[in-house]
Amino acid sequence: APRYPRYTREEVGRHRSPQDRVWVTHGTEVFDVTDFVELHPGGADKILLAAGGALEPFWALYAVHSQPHVLELLREYKVGELSPEEAPPTAAATGDPFAGDPLRHPGLCVNSQKPFNAEPPAELLAERFLTPNELFFTRNHLPVPAVDPGSYRLRVEGPGGRALSLSLPELRSRFPKHEVTATLQCAGNRRAEMSQVRPVKGLPWDIGAISTARWGGARLRDVLLHAGFEEEREGEWHVCFEGLDADAGGAPYGASIPYSRAVSPAADVLLAYEMNGEELPRDHGFPVRVVVPGVVGARSVKWLRRVAVSPAESPSHWQQNDYKGFSPCVDWDTVDYKTAPAIQELPVQSAITHPRPGAAVPAGELTVKGYAWSGGGRPVVRVDVSLDGGRTWRVARLAGERPPPERAWAWVLWELQAPVAAGAELEIVCKAVDGSYNVQPDSVAPIWNLRGVLSNAWHRVRVSVRD
Numbered sequence: 386a387p388r389y390p391r392y393t394r395e396e397v398g399r400h401r402s403p404q405d406r407v408w409v410t411h412g413t414e415v416f417d418v419t420d421f422v423e424l425h426p427g428g429a430d431k432i433l434l435a436a437g438g439a440l441e442p443f444w445a446l447y448a449v450h451s452q453p454h455v456l457e458l459l460r461e462y463k464v465g466e467l468s469p470e471e472a473p474p475t476a477a478a479t480g481d482p483f484a485g486d487p488l489r490h491p492g493l494c495v496n497s498q499k500p501f502n503a504e505p506p507a508e509l510l511a512e513r514f515l516t517p518n519e520l521f522f523t524r525n526h527l528p529v530p531a532v533d534p535g536s537y538r539l540r541v542e543g544p545g546g547r548a549l550s551l552s553l554p555e556l557r558s559r560f561p562k563h564e565v566t567a568t569l570q571c572a573g574n575r576r577a578e579m580s581q582v583r584p585v586k587g588l589p590w591d592i593g594a595i596s597t598a599r600w601g602g603a604r605l606r607d608v609l610l611h612a613g614f615e616e617e618r619e620g621e622w623h624v625c626f627e628g629l630d631a632d633a634g635g636a637p638y639g640a641s642i643p644y645s646r647a648v649s650p651a652a653d654v655l656l657a658y659e660m661n662g663e664e665l666p667r668d669h670g671f672p673v674r675v676v677v678p679g680v681v682g683a684r685s686v687k688w689l690r691r692v693a694v695s696p697a698e699s700p701s702h703w704q705q706n707d708y709k710g711f712s713p714c715v716d717w718d719t720v721d722y723k724t725a726p727a728i729q730e731l732p733v734q735s736a737i738t739h740p741r742p743g744a745a746v747p748a749g750e751l752t753v754k755g756y757a758w759s760g761g762g763r764p765v766v767r768v769d770v771s772l773d774g775g776r777t778w779r780v781a782r783l784a785g786e787r788p789p790p791e792r793a794w795a796w797v798l799w800e801l802q803a804p805v806a807a808g809a810e811l812e813i814v815c816k817a818v819d820g821s822y823n824v825q826p827d828s829v830a831p832i833w834n835l836r837g838v839l840s841n842a843w844h845r846v847r848v849s850v851r852d
């Protein structure tokens with residue numbers, strides 16, 4: 386057998402265009418597929434999304450590739466093997482607190498490198514109900530902590546000093562594993578549209594700061610009851626979470642949820658150690674994260690080190706002075722964060738993932754695709770789609786099974802087919818309705834807010850139909 390040169394993932398990542406050659410990996414093998422790009426039955430644009438990284442997360446979305454003839458074809462393009470002893474740089478060695486961050490898939494659309502914030506390409510977002518882990522949107526506030534699973538301990542505390550310390554094997558063995566399919570969405574999803582109205586402060590997320598996974602872990606409820614806390618508490622209590630990620634001054638990321646949600650068996654709040662059947666990836670909170678279904682992603686604290694029952698909300702910056710909504714009349718000179726509640730359940734949301742803005746689509750039958758979701762476990766009951774800017778409407782077909790009422794934690798994917806005539810200019814619009822008949826606002830300006838959160842106006846995509 387031929388001996389192949391060894392490459393690091395970083396070296397592979399430098400080959401992302403026909404000019405620099407297009408390299409991809411599959412397993413531990415490296416391929417130069419530059420000459421295949423134009424021959425790809427799925428299109429050159431699709432194959433380029435994987436350029437510089439692993440094919441697996443993309444092929445997980447398109448089952449056509451799990452056929453022997455595809456692997457055979459790939460074998461012709463082999464140029465190397467991945468180095469087995471790829472030692473990542475450490476934060477201590479370089480003085481860069483982000484140097485120990487994991488390697489990411491180059492197909493992600495990056496909004497900020499340090500801390501790392503990235504979303505999957507919109508055209509792939511709704512291709513599958515479960516988002517592959519490598520493509521799941523990543524929202525980090527700080528460097529990714531390096532956690533040794535052997536010495537990891539989760540502390541559970543309350544007033545009066547009641548404390549429990551759990552190792553990873555204890556968390557896995559003492560509590561039944563509970564699985565929940567839940568969508569997480571960042572409060573800033575679709576912020577880019579809001580900044581077109583007036584500038585806002587924050588990462589310019591497109592429509593991809595939302596993803597869905599099957600999470601596995603212990604129920605927070607079971608852990609709290611095991612630690613001696615009761616089913617109900619008089620008055621307003623909270624459960625505060627702290628991560629192992631900390632800023633330069635040592636302050637950890639933190640957030641809290643109401644006690645009633647934390648102990649409710651119907652709320653399905655998890656201390657998750659699995660994501661889509663695998664251990665949590667480092668970017669998603671290895672070894673343990675909170676997953677609060679139906680609630681803004683900011684409360685699903687990653688790299689969890691401490692759970693504390695408290696009479697007050699988390700004192701963290703991100704609970705007190707961020708992730709809150711304000712009137713369009715409030716600016717940075719007048720804002721008073723104490724006057725608004727922390728965002729918990731999110732409003733109803735939907736977006737078009739296909740076609741993309743500015744596309745030139747063929748005449749004939751057009752397929753419009755997208756996602757829809759609502760907070761608080763409210764199911765999406767309908768998605769309306771317009772091709773003429775909202776003058777006339779059709780009802781999209783919702784895919785998948787109907788979730789149990791009040792526990793609709795995951796998005797629905799929807800699709801609409803409609804005939805379109807050559808030369809037409811279309812303004813495609815979508816809007817979702819949830820089980821409480823909440824609807825999305827028709828435009829962005831009336832919900833504009835200085836931090837660019839809760840951006841859920843009708844999603845509009847302009848395309849032209851080719852002659």
Ligand code: HEM
Binds near residue numbers: 435455
């Ligand atoms: C080197 C990498 C790749 C190879 C060798 C490859 C190969 C192929 C082959 C042989 C087919 C036809 C399969 C059949 O019908 O029997 C196919 C179809 C397809 N591929 Fe890929 N592919 C690659 C990467 C990708 C990526 C990264 C994506 C998506 C991001 C993708 C998306 C598609 C789609 C959507 C089709 C179906 C096209 C259709 O039937 O209309 N492929 N690919």
